[in-house]
Amino acid sequence: MFGCLIAITLAGCTYKNIDLEKLERVTFTKDITPIFNNRCTICHREEGPAFSLKPSVAYQTLKDHGLVNGNNSILLTKLKKRHSTSLINENQLKKIELWIKEGALEN
Numbered sequence: 276m277f278g279c280l281i282a283i284t285l286a287g288c289t290y291k292n293i294d295l296e297k298l299e300r301v302t303f304t305k306d307i308t309p310i311f312n313n314r315c316t317i318c319h320r321e322e323g324p325a326f327s328l329k330p331s332v333a334y335q336t337l338k339d340h341g342l343v344n345g346n347n348s349i350l351l352t353k354l355k356k357r358h359s360t361s362l363i364n365e366n367q368l369k370k371i372e373l374w375i376k377e378g379a380l381e382n
């Protein structure tokens with residue numbers, strides 16, 4: 276009985292130590308392009324002053340402009356500093372951050 280209790284306690288501890296972020300897979304098509312489409316393409320479209328972030332070209336644009344190179348990506352810096360912070364919420368920002376951390380794949 277005592278051993279069982281210890282086992283449960285240990286399992287509980289292990290569970291708490293799992294980094295939930297690591298279990299979450301972020302994909303460009305399912306998670307990132309919808310954010311761009313909802314929040315960015317109103318300005319970031321072919322015709323405007325800003326580069327296009329439409330789903331069909333967004334990934335190529337990011338690569339061409341060198342916006343997602345490592346943790347200091349211009350994309351994140353821009354979103355955190357120069358663009359209004361109300362543009363996207365905490366959750367959306369986290370997704371973009373995680374996507375970049377996972378290698379900024381065209382997935």
Ligand code: HEC
Binds near residue numbers: 315317319342
């Ligand atoms: C209200 C219009 C508007 C919206 C909405 C907007 N942008 Fe922008 N963005 C611009 C303009 C104009 C520029 C170019 C001038 C500048 O750098 O501020 C720009 C520049 C940028 C840059 C900088 C590129 C560089 O080389 O420095 C990034 C990155 C960017 N936008 C990402 C985004 C993302 C991602 C979203 C959506 C979450 C977004 N923007 C929403 C207007 C907008």
